Amino acid sequence: MVSIRLDKVTKRFGKVVAVNNVNLEIEDGKLYVLLGPSGGGKTTTLYLIAGIYKPTSGRIYFNEKDVTDLTPAERNVGLVFQNYALYPHMKVYDNIAFPLRLRKEPKSKIDSKVHEVAKFLRIENLLDRYPHQLSGGQQQRVALARALVKEPSVLLLDEPLSNLDALLRVYIRAELKRMQQDLGITSVYVTHDQSEALAIADKIVVINKGIIQQEGTPEQIYENPRNVFVATFIGNPPMNIVKGAVLEDGTIETTGSRLTPPPAVLEKIKRLKLKNILMAFRPENAVVSEHPMEGRFSPMGDLFEVEPLGRDAVVTVTVGEFVIKVVMPTKEAMQLRIGSKVYVNIDPNTIKYFDPNTELNLEYIEA
Amino acid sequence: MMPETTDVETINRRRMNLALGIVVLIASIPILVTYFILMASSFANQMITGSMVGQLTFTLRNWILFFEGKLTVASAAVYSAWDILRYILNTFIVAFGVMLVTTALATMAGYACSRMKFKGRKFLIQLLILLHAFPGVSLIIAVYALYIFSKEPIPSQWWTLYAFIYVIVARAALEIPMDIWIMKGFFDKVPWEVEWSALIDGASRIKVWKDIILPLVKPGIAAVAIFSFIAGWGALIYVLVFLPPTEKTLATYIAGLLAGGSLEVVHLPVVAAAGTLYLLPTLVFFSFVRRYMLQTSLSGIKG
Numbered sequence: 313m314v315s316i317r318l319d320k321v322t323k324r325f326g327k328v329v330a331v332n333n334v335n336l337e338i339e340d341g342k343l344y345v346l347l348g349p350s351g352g353g354k355t356t357t358l359y360l361i362a363g364i365y366k367p368t369s370g371r372i373y374f375n376e377k378d379v380t381d382l383t384p385a386e387r388n389v390g391l392v393f394q395n396y397a398l399y400p401h402m403k404v405y406d407n408i409a410f411p412l413r414l415r416k417e418p419k420s421k422i423d424s425k426v427h428e429v430a431k432f433l434r435i436e437n438l439l440d441r442y443p444h445q446l447s448g449g450q451q452q453r454v455a456l457a458r459a460l461v462k463e464p465s466v467l468l469l470d471e472p473l474s475n476l477d478a479l480l481r482v483y484i485r486a487e488l489k490r491m492q493q494d495l496g497i498t499s500v501y502v503t504h505d506q507s508e509a510l511a512i513a514d515k516i517v518v519i520n521k522g523i524i525q526q527e528g529t530p531e532q533i534y535e536n537p538r539n540v541f542v543a544t545f546i547g548n549p550p551m552n553i554v555k556g557a558v559l560e561d562g563t564i565e566t567t568g569s570r571l572t573p574p575p576a577v578l579e580k581i582k583r584l585k586l587k588n589i590l591m592a593f594r595p596e597n598a599v600v601s602e603h604p605m606e607g608r609f610s611p612m613g614d615l616f617e618v619e620p621l622g623r624d625a626v627v628t629v630t631v632g633e634f635v636i637k638v639v640m641p642t643k644e645a646m647q648l649r650i651g652s653k654v655y656v657n658i659d660p661n662t663i664k665y666f667d668p669n670t671e672l673n674l675e676y677i678e679a
Numbered sequence: 680m681m682p683e684t685t686d687v688e689t690i691n692r693r694r695m696n697l698a699l700g701i702v703v704l705i706a707s708i709p710i711l712v713t714y715f716i717l718m719a720s721s722f723a724n725q726m727i728t729g730s731m732v733g734q735l736t737f738t739l740r741n742w743i744l745f746f747e748g749k750l751t752v753a754s755a756a757v758y759s760a761w762d763i764l765r766y767i768l769n770t771f772i773v774a775f776g777v778m779l780v781t782t783a784l785a786t787m788a789g790y791a792c793s794r795m796k797f798k799g800r801k802f803l804i805q806l807l808i809l810l811h812a813f814p815g816v817s818l819i820i821a822v823y824a825l826y827i828f829s830k831e832p833i834p835s836q837w838w839t840l841y842a843f844i845y846v847i848v849a850r851a852a853l854e855i856p857m858d859i860w861i862m863k864g865f866f867d868k869v870p871w872e873v874e875w876s877a878l879i880d881g882a883s884r885i886k887v888w889k890d891i892i893l894p895l896v897k898p899g900i901a902a903v904a905i906f907s908f909i910a911g912w913g914a915l916i917y918v919l920v921f922l923p924p925t926e927k928t929l930a931t932y933i934a935g936l937l938a939g940g941s942l943e944v945v946h947l948p949v950v951a952a953a954g955t956l957y958l959l960p961t962l963v964f965f966s967f968v969r970r971y972m973l974q975t976s977l978s979g980i981k982g
């Protein structure tokens with residue numbers, strides 16, 4: 313039963329600020345996913361929680377207990393490293409038994425615990441092998457077994473599935489999620505794969521350049537991204553951005569097409585005195601056609617590419633400086649001619665509005 | 680994996696091994712022949728040369744003469760049997776001493792160079808290579824001056840002991856730079872994560888070092904151990920200069936036999952016996968550590 317709290321935590325490596333003034337609360341028993349691009353500071357955050365790195369400033373709490381100056385062992389965390397970090401000179405059995413032996417537990421107890429966790433992860437038949445005799449997926453389970461066998465208060469996973477093939481990844485992540493729920497263990501899971509994050513997270517924490525961009529449930533993150541970065545990072549393909557000019561009468565105009573934003577948005581535009589605005593929409597909430605459609609906001613652009621992916625196709629259109637990807641039925645998409653002028657007909661109700669200066673979603677700006 | 684699997688790597692390796700084996704064999708023929716003549720001669724009534732193969736007989740006499748300290752059948756013993764045993768013991772003392780000092784220091788310093796961040800680390804590592812390139816002989820005057828100077832306050836009955844320690848440390852000092860470099864390479868290959876993982880599992884720093892890191896660099900330690908053992912075993916100049924004339928090692932003993940024209944009076948097969956004995960421990964020691972050197976225990980680590 314452990315909740316974790318990071319209080320204004322910063323970590324510098326020389327001049328690089330890997331984690332920048334992060335405040336984060338991780339609830340007991342929940343699976344939190346740290347999601348972000350390479351170099352975003354995910355691993356660093358994880359290592360700070362584990363106690364491998366000491367924060368340059370800020371404090372870390374487990375259940376209101378300040379653990380900032382405790383060693384990794386004293387924090388009782390289980391950590392699965394990105395490269396698994398199995399002990400190559402030890403058999404699987406000894407790898408898993410290692411943390412228990414350090415606790416000087418009796419031999420019989422160690423033996424039963426090792427077999428119990430091995431059975432749970434279905435690696436009982438591998439106990440006699442050396443790590444280099446295992447496949448990536450098997451190594452991953454051994455690493456997981458070693459982390460779980462000491463019954464840690466917190467389970468930390470650094471891109472544990474990144475070395476597996478796509479099929480196995482989907483399979484094991486479901487297994488991981490079920491295991492985490494069964495054990496009710498507070499977990500932090502690092503990944504740069506947004507679909508993985510959406511699939512397993514109780515809460516997603518999007519982190520980029522060492523700064524938390526948004527924290528929320530997968531639905532919140534997907535439906536209502538807090539800023540342009542999150543909008544263009546989540547989803548496959550992610551959200552599209554188009555730029556519009558705010559006219560005198562409060563309407564928004566892009567390439568001749570006009571849109572009247574909802575009153576709440578309009579009010580914020582006025583208060584912030586915005587001359588331009590960024591609009592974001594999901595690829596599935598628009599249709600590309602040769603003529604503008606009724607009731608839709610329809611910026612005009614050039615058709616760049618059509619990629620059929622079975623039933624649906626990804627249609628790429630360039631509108632001004634922005635590249636837009638739309639997912640629509642392949643049959644309709646194949647009617648379009650590459651290079652011709654087309655309209656991107658966006659469902660106005662699904663559009664999110666962003667301040668071009670701060671790149672913040674207007675909904676997240678206090679009224 | 681089954682031996683009959685035909686994956687690409689296996690085929691390549693087999694061919695490579697065969698080709699390499701042949702090349703090494705051809706290149707080694709002169710050395711192998713020399714060693715064979717040396718060893719066989721030590722058990723023969725005379726030195727083996729091509730023309731007199733027919734007149735050879737097997738005998739242990741050379742070895743007996745050698746251990747009696749005699750250099751020819753007729754002569755009186757120049758050295759006592761006791762002397763010879765002491766020389767052998769001295770050789771072992773110097774060889775193991777150099778090995779222990781070198782291996783211990785190179786392992787620790789190699790770890791520091793690989794893992795720790797400190798000022799001037801890069802420069803130090805480059806310096807190691809330069810230091811190794813320094814011929815030991817060119818240093819000997821300074822090392823000798825230091826020896827005389829440092830011996831002064833020590834009571835004279837301890838001088839022999841001090842000379843041994845001094846030889847060992849001085850000879851080890853010549854080996855250490857290169858061996859630090861070798862060990863650093865092995866430590867570099869151990870991922871940080873393996874170390875961290877052990878820390879998280881609750882191991883102390885010492886325990887991590889002893890149970891995780893050292894086993895992973897065993898091949899390096901074995902290599903350094905054998906190199907330094909050989910260096911100590913064959914140490915000639917430093918032993919000649921610093922050990923008192925009564926304390927010889929096999930190397931200086933044989934060198935003494937060969938020097939100063941005495942080669943013409945001694946019975947050569949006796950020298951061959953000395954030479955064979957001189958070679959033997961190196962071979963034994965090598966076959967002992969060989970399996971550690973070839974261990975590829977890091978192969979299980981990715982990333």
Ligand SMILES: Nc1ncnc2c1ncn2[C@@H]1O[C@H](COP(=O)(O)OP(=O)(O)OP(=O)(O)O)[C@@H](O)[C@H]1O
Nearest residue numbers: 325328329330349350351352353354355356357504
């Ligand atoms: N030990 C270190 N020394 C110096 N800089 C570091 C160190 N570790 C991380 N950094 C830097 O800190 C930043 C964040 O790194 P971090 O490893 O946390 O990223 P990440 O989000 O885990 O990325 P990835 O998805 O590639 O693993 C990067 O700019 C990285 O170069």
Ligand SMILES: [Mg+2]
Nearest residue numbers: 354355356394
């Ligand atoms: Mg990382």
